[in-house]
Amino acid sequence: MSTLSQERIVTPEEVEEKVVAAVEHALDLDPGQVKPESSLTEDLGAESLDFLDIAFNLEREFNVQLPRLDILQRATDHFGEDTLVKDGVVTERGLDLLRKGMPEIDPARFRPGLKATEVAAMFNVATFVRIILRLLEAKRELPRECPKCGKTMIESEVTPELVCESCDESVPMPTGDEILLRDIISLDTALDR
Amino acid sequence: MNGLEGQTALVTGASRGIGRAIAGELAAEGAAVVIGYHRSREAAEELAAEIEAAGGRALCCQADVGDEEAVRKLVSFTLRKLGKLDILVCNAGVVRDQLAAAMSVADWDEVIRTDLRGPFLCIREALRPMIAQRRGCVINISSIAADLAGRGHCNYAAAKGGLNAMTRSLAVELAPKGIRVNAVAPGVIVTDMSQRIRNLAEDRILEQIPLGRFGEPREVARAVRFLASPDAAYITGEVLHVTGGLGL
Numbered sequence A: 001m002s003t004l005s006q007e008r009i010v011t012p013e014e015v016e017e018k019v020v021a022a023v024e025h026a027l028d029l030d031p032g033q034v035k036p037e038s039s040l041t042e043d044l045g046a047e048s049l050d051f052l053d054i055a056f057n058l059e060r061e062f063n064v065q066l067p068r069l070d071i072l073q074r075a076t077d078h079f080g081e082d083t084l085v086k087d088g089v090v091t092e093r094g095l096d097l098l099r100k101g102m103p104e105i106d107p108a109r110f111r112p113g114l115k116a117t118e119v120a121a122m123f124n125v126a127t128f129v130r131i132i133l134r135l136l137e138a139k140r141e142l143p144r145e146c147p148k149c150g151k152t153m154i155e156s157e158v159t160p161e162l163v164c165e166s167c168d169e170s171v172p173m174p175t176g177d178e179i180l181l182r183d184i185i186s187l188d189t190a191l192d193r
Numbered sequence B: 001m002n003g004l005e006g007q008t009a010l011v012t013g014a015s016r017g018i019g020r021a022i023a024g025e026l027a028a029e030g031a032a033v034v035i036g037y038h039r040s041r042e043a044a045e046e047l048a049a050e051i052e053a054a055g056g057r058a059l060c061c062q063a064d065v066g067d068e069e070a071v072r073k074l075v076s077f078t079l080r081k082l083g084k085l086d087i088l089v090c091n092a093g094v095v096r097d098q099l100a101a102a103m104s105v106a107d108w109d110e111v112i113r114t115d116l117r118g119p120f121l122c123i124r125e126a127l128r129p130m131i132a133q134r135r136g137c138v139i140n141i142s143s144i145a146a147d148l149a150g151r152g153h154c155n156y157a158a159a160k161g162g163l164n165a166m167t168r169s170l171a172v173e174l175a176p177k178g179i180r181v182n183a184v185a186p187g188v189i190v191t192d193m194s195q196r197i198r199n200l201a202e203d204r205i206l207e208q209i210p211l212g213r214f215g216e217p218r219e220v221a222r223a224v225r226f227l228a229s230p231d232a233a234y235i236t237g238e239v240l241h242v243t244g245g246l247g248l
Helices: A012-027 A048-062 A071-079 A092-101 A125-140 A176-192 B017-028 B041-053 B068-082 B105-133 B154-177 B195-208 B217-228
Strands: A153-155 A161-164 A170-172 B008-011 B032-037 B058-062 B087-090 B136-141 B179-186 B239-242
Touching (some): A048 A125, A048 B105, A048 B154, A092 A176, A125 A176, A170 B068, B008 B068, B017 B041, B017 B136, B087 B217, B105 B154, B105 B179, B136 B217, B154 B239
Parallel strands (some): B136 B179
Antiparallel strands (some): A161 A170
């Protein structure tokens, strides 16, 4: 896959096209088999290693670092044990957060009694598209000054990093987990109001 | 023979000893090589110059393999300079021999950090490009010490035993993505690292080696070259002993 230019705004349609291609590639599927609403696990049979395959290809494509954790795993450290998940089951507050935080999924699926382990299985193509668009937005706000020599850094074409052409210093892109956790915290604050 | 033409390789601890021989062997087979080194910059640059003079391609990159950020930069360097990573050889290692009763925690930690955590960090970082390209070959340099019990190196034996277990575990985990993971376990090879033990008990060790001699670094390097080559396409999760029969 060729790398999209990072100098312009990438459209949701372009992102979706690349996600579909990455899913087809990872799962050895024919063109047309993957739809935006296709659930990777339930509809397409993806396993955990396939998620990484898709993520690594998309990271190279868009020069971002996708999250490694799902929304509940990511938020547990911040909100504390038992707040969002208790005894393996998503709490009411956790369900509210999922409905707001994963708008691409039918909210009715976030029903009482939902197990935390069932959330990742709901990931679909649109989930990846949403996350990538958010990471691209966050990337545009990153400082581009090299921490070592002060010159302007550019995006690497092969790794999710900013690279200084002058001194060769490289700085990794912020991880998706960091960015999305900040979003979840503000989302939860909004839910409280 | 140029069985690795068009391939790229990263070899850690490649400035001296077995690692140096491995980098040279892979380069001679046509692979573009990144020579990972920790402290021996001069030796690394000398090796790169030798490889280039022989018509190969080699670059040097400093890294402490036990340091997560340094490993990220090492793999990033490889990808930016060579465009991809096909072969990873986790060779960097240290010894801090001592009887357990007298071993400091610092000596225990240093060996585990370099010889076990180091390969894990390197492999984890290399998997990003390897999984994305759905092809890759990882070779861990283990040791006969993982299987052959001896006195005074429980830290090293534990690290290498762990490395063998990690090799098998990752072979299963990564096979669906076309990535092979193997290990080469050298016996007593003529390097600076084995100098002390050879000086201490040369005759006694030689008596235990059926082939009756110590090994040469290039003999380990050839085993690595084989495992990296298409000839080993159906081999994964193996620990290939290059020991002259020591431990049989």
